Amino acid sequence: MNPARITGALRSPVTFSVLAGVVIGALFLVGTGADPITAYEAVLTGALGADGIGSTLTTTTSVLGMGLALAIPLRARLINLGGDGQMVLGGITAAVTGLYAPLPAPLTVVLALVAGMVAGAAYAALAALCENHLGVPLLVSSLLLSYPAVSLASYLARYPLKEPGSSLPQTRAIPDGVALPAFGDSTVTVGLVLVALAAAAYWFTDRRTAIGYEIRMTGLNARFSAYAGVERRGLTLKLMSVSGALAGLVGAIGVLSFPYRFVDGSLTAPGYTWTGLTAALLAMAAPVGTVISSFFFAVLQVGGLAMERTTEVPRELTQVLQAIVIVFLAARLRFPGRRLNRRKEAV
């Protein structure tokens, strides 16, 4: 990288937004009487230390999965707000497959993953069809469809599929062996590898294929790309299907790793969908950027817990920090001094 690119990156809205978030977060910490340095140190050591790294990588699996799910349509400037519904449907479908498929365990795992992806994809495609053929904006159709899906999964986990005798709203545990292999005795599973492969596939498609070019072109200028022959409705349907499939995959991975069952609320409560959306927005949907920002937010989420333990500052602060980053980014603020620079170049 040449120096101009580096100074450009430093002055970019992304750097500005992240720094602004960190500074405002520090003000919040001072306001609650905590020492910002200690608190941020606790975030980093809590998330990246020996005790926390496993948890961070497990969280990364979900956040990156949802980040990719939301980044892929966002690349064409489509916003899928129904990630929760698609993820939960993927999870409950994987749980049902895991419980009832009469196949050997390894095949059941594969089938459960595929079934979860298909369920998420089909549900997301429904939102795309609403926009394409019924004129309901995708933003609204995907979000409104999400609530009934979450309710349905919650109903299934509380009534027909409920574990007999348990006081918790959860299904029975899937049979032994029907689980994603974990690395050592950590909670990190092959799911992380699957999500990483998805990221690699997205990078390749985005950089090296015709459809990736069409997607980026649509994102930059939808009218121009329509004029150039990109079929918008088909593209919306494809992008939403892929997005839903990834969200379903995240749900299925959640069920096929600890606690090996579908627990009502366990997929939606950590807010993976919204963290994923934040990560995708921060990276402006670029593949490598989404990976980096997803990891960054996973660190914040896990480190937030450690911060709460050491400084007694509520971990909700990390959520505030995330949102502030996006507020600044959306307002397109950047470091001053750009104009000065340009004038120098002109001379």
Next chain:
Amino acid sequence: MFLDSDLLLSALRALTPILLAALGGAICERAGVFNIGLEGMMLMGCFTAVATSWFTGSAWLGVLAAALAAGAYSLILAVGAVTLRGDAVVLGVAMNLLAVGLTGFLLRTVFGVQGTFDDPSLAGLPLVGGFTPLTYLSWAAVAVAAVLLSRHVWGLRLRGVGEAPDAAATLGVSPVKYKYGAILTSGVLCGLAGAQLALGNVTLFTENMTAGRGWIAVVAVMLGRAAPVGVLLAALLFGLAEAAGFRLQGLGLPQQATDAAPYVVTLGALFLTTARRRRRIRPSGAAS
């Protein structure tokens, strides 16, 4: 009987917060600002109303503070989208997220509880004829907004700014001023909606207690074609769905079915109305 006056009463109670927020959304839509931050503004209103009512002992100060706080919060959208020309959709999403985080954070630092703050001595709004005064205010607001938008010079200028900002600017009408006015009004209305939700419909604060009502308000704006009376009818549909849901729950249907009812009804209503006029609605949810 299933359809009786009780059902209508509970529908009207469920209607008020959505109507107030949707009116704000409609005013923004007319001024050419796509406001999807209603949910977050409403949530800020809920928290401010409960906190102020708790510390001052007056529900009315709570209402006032909620309106002011949500109005101030809406400045994020005004500055970001109008002055800095940022993306209104992304700003709205971020504002909703920020409100959830901020209210959750404040709930724990100010009240020291997690999840729900609920106290018998928390002062709620008084009931006048079965409704809170804010309910009557919301009906009055529909009438005022309808007259202002269609008959008053402010309304004409506001619509002009929304439809043709350049032409409005040429005629000496400042688009920036009118857009700021519309966004601040929506913020104040959302604050009142939040106060109604947290001090009227119930008397407590729960994390994320708006539970999608701001989004329903966004849909009500579309369904009602951003006209105050249309928005009232659309919001009434949602109120009826919510009230009917509660009634069905009493008849033994699981809670999940009734939770989902308003969204399914709203979506169904959207299908029915937009199928006929889909060319007139913005073609995508993506930002412009």
